Structures are given as structure tokens and as C-alpha cells.
Amino acid sequence: MEQEMVKQIKQDEILRATLAGGEAVCFLARTTKLCDDARAAHGASPLASAVLGRTLTMTAIMCLSSLKNDDDRLTVTLDGKSLIGKVVCGGRTPALVKGYVEDPYLELPLNEKGKLDVAWAVGKDGNMNVIRDLGLKEPYVGRARLVSGEIAEDFAFYFTVSEQTPSLVALGVHVAQDTTVDSAGGILVQPLPGCSEETLQKLEKLADKLSSVSSLIAEYESLDDIMAYLFGEEVPYNILQRQEPKFECDCSRERIERALIAMGYEELKAMRDEDGKAELWCNFCNTTYDFTGEDLDELLASMRA
Ligand SMILES: [Zn+2]
Numbered sequence: 001m002e003q004e005m006v007k008q009i010k011q012d013e014i015l016r017a018t019l020a021g022g023e024a025v026c027f028l029a030r031t032t033k034l035c036d037d038a039r040a041a042h043g044a045s046p047l048a049s050a051v052l053g054r055t056l057t058m059t060a061i062m063c064l065s066s067l068k069n070d071d072d073r074l075t076v077t078l079d080g081k082s083l084i085g086k087v088v089c090g091g092r093t094p095a096l097v098k099g100y101v102e103d104p105y106l107e108l109p110l111n112e113k114g115k116l117d118v119a120w121a122v123g124k125d126g127n128m129n130v131i132r133d134l135g136l137k138e139p140y141v142g143r144a145r146l147v148s149g150e151i152a153e154d155f156a157f158y159f160t161v162s163e164q165t166p167s168l169v170a171l172g173v174h175v176a177q178d179t180t181v182d183s184a185g186g187i188l189v190q191p192l193p194g195c196s197e198e199t200l201q202k203l204e205k206l207a208d209k210l211s212s213v214s215s216l217i218a219e220y221e222s223l224d225d226i227m228a229y230l231f232g233e234e235v236p237y238n239i240l241q242r243q244e245p246k247f248e249c250d251c252s253r254e255r256i257e258r259a260l261i262a263m264g265y266e267e268l269k270a271m272r273d274e275d276g277k278a279e280l281w282c283n284f285c286n287t288t289y290d291f292t293g294e295d296l297d298e299l300l301a302s303m304r305a
Contacts, residue, residue, distance in 0.1 A: 009033055014064055014095055015223050016241040019231065023195040024203060026237065027065060027188045028223050028230075029245065031057040034097070035173050036181040037247040041286050042104040046175040048084060050116045052104075053173035054151040055089050056097045057186040060245035063091040065188065066132060073133040078154065080146045082123025083108065090284060095245035098284035116175070122149035128158050152186070165190050168206060172214030183218035187230075202235050249285035256280050256289045257299060265303050272296040 014029040035053030038044070044052060059076050067074055074091040085102025111117040124146040132140040142162040146154045152171040159167035168189040176182040187210060189203055209230055210216075220226045224239075231237050260268055260278065271278060278291040291299075 010222075012245050013223055014061060014243045014245050015227065015239055016064060016243070017227065017237045017239045019189070019203070019235050019237050020196075020199045021236065021238075022192065023199045024189060024191040025065075026190075026227075027061045028185070028226060029057055029061055029187070030185045030217050030223055031060060031245055032181060032184045032217065034060065034245050034247045035184040038099065039175075039179075039181055041247070042100060043286075044101070044104040045107050046179055047108060047116045047118070047121055048101050048104045048106050049175055049179075049181055050118050050173045051084055051087055051121055051151070052089075052099055052101050053181060053184050054118065054171040054186070055087050056099050056247065057171055057173070057184060057245075058151070058155050058169070058188070059089040059091045059097045059099065060095045061186060061188050062130075063093060063095045063097065063245075064241070064243055067091070067093045067134070069093065069135060071135055073131075075129075075131040075133075077129045077131075078122060078146065078151070079126040079129075080123030080149050081125040082121060082149065084121040084123075087122065088284075090250075092250065095243050096248045096250070097245065098247065098249040100283050100286070118151060119149035122146070122151065122154075124149045124154075128154050130158065130162070155188075159190070168203060168210075170207075170210035170213045172212055172217070174214035174218065183214045185213050185217040187213060199235065206230060247285075249282060249287070251282040251285060251287060253289055256282075260291070260296075260299055261303060265300065268296065268303070269300055272300065 012033045017026045039049040076089045078087040084106050087101045089099030091097045108117045130142040144158040144162045147157045152169045156169040159165045171186040173184040276293045280289045
């Protein structure tokens, strides 16, 4: 038998489904390309790719589960006061995410299971914050302490205590020998009010099948096949939506210009006189925006006009 030599990269996808006739809701995501795009943008180490990929995957799922309008924004911050520093991810509809970790080059010895030591990198001496700006007067702000630094457990705890929604969360990012991400994904299962005890028990048993989400993503041909494996005949499900998530920043030269203008004429003039140029950097996607002296003169002239 000839082995297939060409590595097929499947399109990323998030499925939204109801379970047991609407007793619970499930989001299942394949985010291999998204996580590898984030890795490439930041030149991230395998460990940082895993940390960022897990958080971005859940952020993409939360975009689908909790944002509605084009202007809605979601920000997830993990600050466990450990070696990787803060993890910050942003999301917008339908499932577009951006994000960074403070130290994208961090490397640590593997943990006792021989896996990337995400818990050590992230730490648990701090909080997870979720801010949802839904265009209302005040953004919605949720907070919970970090419980392990493994990220999936931290999200599960966050949903339970801060949003009063007990949740099953699993996240996985596998980094290949060549340091690219070769399989990544996640799942969120949330019982809805009125969920029967029988369904709850079946959902609790799911955890056993979710010990390695990245392996499921690698092994199964499609998310539909994974749904069939997870729920089979046990829990009937109904797929309502399919969405492609992407690592896509919303920064642009125009936005950066607006930020420069917002500094005020005198400040910007002083910067132009002292430095003769400006170099600005978007930490979410690692893009640098260069402004020459002439560019700054134009901006200053437009401010005078
Ligand atoms: Zn950007």
C-alpha cells in the first residue's frame, strides 16, 4: 500500500448543535489552520502555540455562542502570573479571532506525561477575564480565578462560577516535529435549563472520550464523524450551523493613523521632530506599521485642516 504523502489541510470549522432535543447545546471546532496561522504570525514556540491555540479556539467558539452583531467584541485575558505572561485574545463575529501571549518564544521541559507544560507556562496565580462589548452602555465583564492553567479546565470553571453555566470543555493543540500545528480543536457542551438528569449523566460520561481532542481531530475525517463517535445513538443531536473560524486581525493602517491622530497635534508633532518617523506594532498579529517623516507631516497637515 502506498501511503498518501501529501498532507491535506482540512478547512477549519465550528459546528453548533443541539443535543437531546434541545436539552443541551454543543460546539465542536476544528481549528488546525487557525492555530497554525497564529503560530506563524508570532513565530511562536511549540509551547506558546499550544497556549495561544487553546485560548483562541475557545474564543472562536464563544464568538459563535455569545456575539450577534458586526460591532460586538469579545476579549479573553488569562493572567496566571507565570512564565508566558498574559494571554490575550480578541474575537468578533462570526468567528474571527486574534491574540497574543507576552512571551511567544517560551520553552519549558515537558511535563511528567511527556506533554507541553501548558499549566506551568500559564500559571494559576490569577484570573481569567472575559469582556463582551455588545454595543450596550456598559460592556459585560466576567471574571473567575484560574484553577489549573491548563486552559480548558479554567474555561469550564469560569463558565460555572461566572456565567452560572456548568460546562464541559476540552481543548487540544498538537504541534508536529517541524513545530507547525498539525491538529487542533475544541468542544464546549452546556446543558440548558430543564436538562434531564438522564441527559446530564450521559454528558458527564463524554469526558472519557475527550481526553485528547487533537487526536480526534487528527483521526477522524470530519467533525460530523466526531459527533457520531461522541454522541452516536446515545444522545440524539441536530446540527444547526457550520462556520469557518479564522485567525484574522482587525488592525489596519487607517486604524493606526486614527490612533496617531488621537495622540493630539502637539504630541504627534513632538514625535515627528524628535524621531523623524514612527514605527507602530499590532501585538495581536505582530504586524508593524511604518510611518515616514513625510507620512507624519501629511497627518499633521490633515489635523490642521
Ligand atoms: Zn493586528
